Amino acid sequence: xxxxxxxxxxxxxxxxxxxxxxxxxxxxxxxxxxxxxxxxxxxxxxxxxxxxxxxxxxxxxxxxxxxxxxxxxxxxxxxxxxxxxxxxxxxxxxxxxxxxxxxxxxxxxxxxxxxxxxxxxxxxxxxxxxxxxxxxxxxxxxxxxxxxxxxxxxxxxxxxxxxxxxxxxxxxxxxxxxxxxxxxxxxxxxxxxxxxxxxxxxxxxxxxxxxxxxxxxxxxxxxx
Amino acid sequence: xxxxxxxxxxxxxxxxxxxxxxxxxxxxxxxxxxxxxxxxxxxxxxxxxxxxxxxxxxxxxxxxxxxxxxxxxxxxxxxxxxxxxxxxxxxxxxxxxxxxxxxxxxxxxxxxxxxxxxxxxxxxxxxxxxxxxxxxxxxxxxxxxxxxxxxxxxxxxxxxxxxxxxxxxxxxxxxxxxxxxxxxxxxxxxxxxxxxxxxxxxxxxxxxxxxxxxxxxxxxxxxx
DNA sequence: TTAAAATGATAGTAATACTATTATTATTTA
DNA sequence: TAAATAATAATAGTATTACTATCATTTTAA
Numbered sequence: 001x002x003x004x005x006x007x008x009x010x011x012x013x014x015x016x017x018x019x020x021x022x023x024x025x026x027x028x029x030x031x032x033x034x035x036x037x038x039x040x041x042x043x044x045x046x047x048x049x050x051x052x053x054x055x056x057x058x059x060x061x062x063x064x065x066x067x068x069x070x071x072x073x074x075x076x077x078x079x080x081x082x083x084x085x086x087x088x089x090x091x092x093x094x095x096x097x098x099x100x101x102x103x104x105x106x107x108x109x110x111x112x113x114x115x116x117x118x119x120x121x122x123x124x125x126x127x128x129x130x131x132x133x134x135x136x137x138x139x140x141x142x143x144x145x146x147x148x149x150x151x152x153x154x155x156x157x158x159x160x161x162x163x164x165x166x167x168x169x170x171x172x173x174x175x176x177x178x179x180x181x182x183x184x185x186x187x188x189x190x191x192x193x194x195x196x197x198x199x200x201x202x203x204x205x206x207x208x209x210x211x212x213x214x215x216x217x218x219x220x221x222x223x224x
Numbered sequence: 225x226x227x228x229x230x231x232x233x234x235x236x237x238x239x240x241x242x243x244x245x246x247x248x249x250x251x252x253x254x255x256x257x258x259x260x261x262x263x264x265x266x267x268x269x270x271x272x273x274x275x276x277x278x279x280x281x282x283x284x285x286x287x288x289x290x291x292x293x294x295x296x297x298x299x300x301x302x303x304x305x306x307x308x309x310x311x312x313x314x315x316x317x318x319x320x321x322x323x324x325x326x327x328x329x330x331x332x333x334x335x336x337x338x339x340x341x342x343x344x345x346x347x348x349x350x351x352x353x354x355x356x357x358x359x360x361x362x363x364x365x366x367x368x369x370x371x372x373x374x375x376x377x378x379x380x381x382x383x384x385x386x387x388x389x390x391x392x393x394x395x396x397x398x399x400x401x402x403x404x405x406x407x408x409x410x411x412x413x414x415x416x417x418x419x420x421x422x423x424x425x426x427x428x429x430x431x432x433x434x435x436x437x438x439x440x441x442x443x444x445x446x447x448x
Numbered sequence: 449t450t451a452a453a454a455t456g457a458t459a460g461t462a463a464t465a466c467t468a469t470t471a472t473t474a475t476t477t478a
Numbered sequence: 479t480a481a482a483t484a485a486t487a488a489t490a491g492t493a494t495t496a497c498t499a500t501c502a503t504t505t506t507a508a
Contacts, residue, residue, distance in 0.1 A: 039363035139263035
């Protein structure tokens with residue numbers, strides 16, 4: 001069973017809603033592929049236009065600049081991840097099981113239950129790992145934050161924090177632990193691939209040790 | 225008591241050693257100030273040249289591009305931090321005390337024992353928090369890593385990992401916990417300032433709760 | 449003191465990050 | 479079905495960025 005999914009995004013993320021037109025969806029589709037292939041620094045609207053088979057000017061009608069586009073796709077990812085989290089923890093009683101799901105979602109070990117035909121979520125996950133932090137590591141953070149651009153990230157963080165509190169209602173740092181878990185999952189995956197000496201996982205494709213590290217980190221921290 | 229300090233950097237980081245000339249030191253000094261003021265994205269060699277009172281061409285004789293310069297200054301920071309760590313843990317017996325020093329160093333709570341007249345370490349710390357990750361989050365990671373550009377970061381990480389193993393020789397993830405601690409300290413400081421809902425620290429200047437969170441995270445994790 | 453090295457001044461190029469204009473093609477609505 | 483409206487394509491243009499090159503001048507080192 002798979003569910004059709006359309007995510008409604010904050011309208012401040014775009015000039016014209018990319019989800020409303022064929023061209024818009026193509027922009028999203030090809031930008032994910034292109035950013036993954038050449039990296040966000042080398043990514044330009046000119047190159048994207050060529051991939052899409054359109055023009056630079058047309059892309060500028062959808063997004064103010066490439067940074068907004070990055071924020072759009074990473075934010076889309078956080079929203080989708082929260083959906084997945086809700087779906088997969090729906091029938092679970094024990095917070096321990098829910099936390100296991102959170103960790104497996106962050107390490108992409110869970111079967112995706114939603115279809116979005118123009119978005120390759122596996123490649124998107126790769127972008128979030130490599131480039132995702134650049135969405136908020138700018139001089140515009142405060143302004144972007146005021147425009148609620150990071151709300152989906154915060155919502156996800158808050159939802160995870162609430163699960164932590166189910167397990168240990170006395171725990172003093174549920175949000176910090178949640179954001180640390182999200183960031184650490186991604187950063188350790190990045191290190192594992194590119195700077196393995198910063199981890200203890202070796203370079204194999206095996207994600208098991210990372211999952212165990214994250215479980216250890218979270219459960220020990222929540223223990224009292 | 226303060227110690228004069230000169231850090232020898234990997235020569236692949238620069239074209240001409242900025243530490244060997246007045247102009248070079250000025251480039252470092254003003255780039256730290258300028259990156260802090262306008263952010264790495266808006267930072268250009270042209271603007272830097274104006275600040276320094278020199279020319280674009282002269283700066284290009286020292287650094288291949290602005291990304292190399294960022295890698296230079298962040299790497300310098302990691303080297304300096306390792307020196308501080310060695311210095312401040314020198315006479316300590318118990319690994320718990322050493323870990324406390326690590327956390328205080330990462331949150332900039334320790335008195336700096338070294339003088340480097342042209343480097344403002346407090347501003348540099350701010351840059352490492354906001355921009356530091358961009359040094360390795362690029363398509364050049366692998367190549368830069370092969371050139372050993374990230375060795376000081378890895379050395380620091382390894383040294384912290386060894387302290388963890390002193391406390392718990394059975395611990396399976398010393399390097400991952402060390403890199404997680406470093407990254408988390410900085411990221412939580414960033415969140416605290418710009419996206420406080422991702423933390424439990426509020427927006428006050430008080431670093432105490434962050435320090436306690438990090439202590440909790442590390443000590444619980446190392447507990448057996 | 450002279451040679452060598454470093455810097456400054458200036459110029460130039462290709463690419464980036466846009467904005468503007470107009471023609472053409474779809475889509476909506478009367 | 480025609481007319482109006484909206485979206486896109488094609489094209490052009492500008493300021494800035496990210497460099498490279500050249501040569502004169504100043505500083506430093508042998």
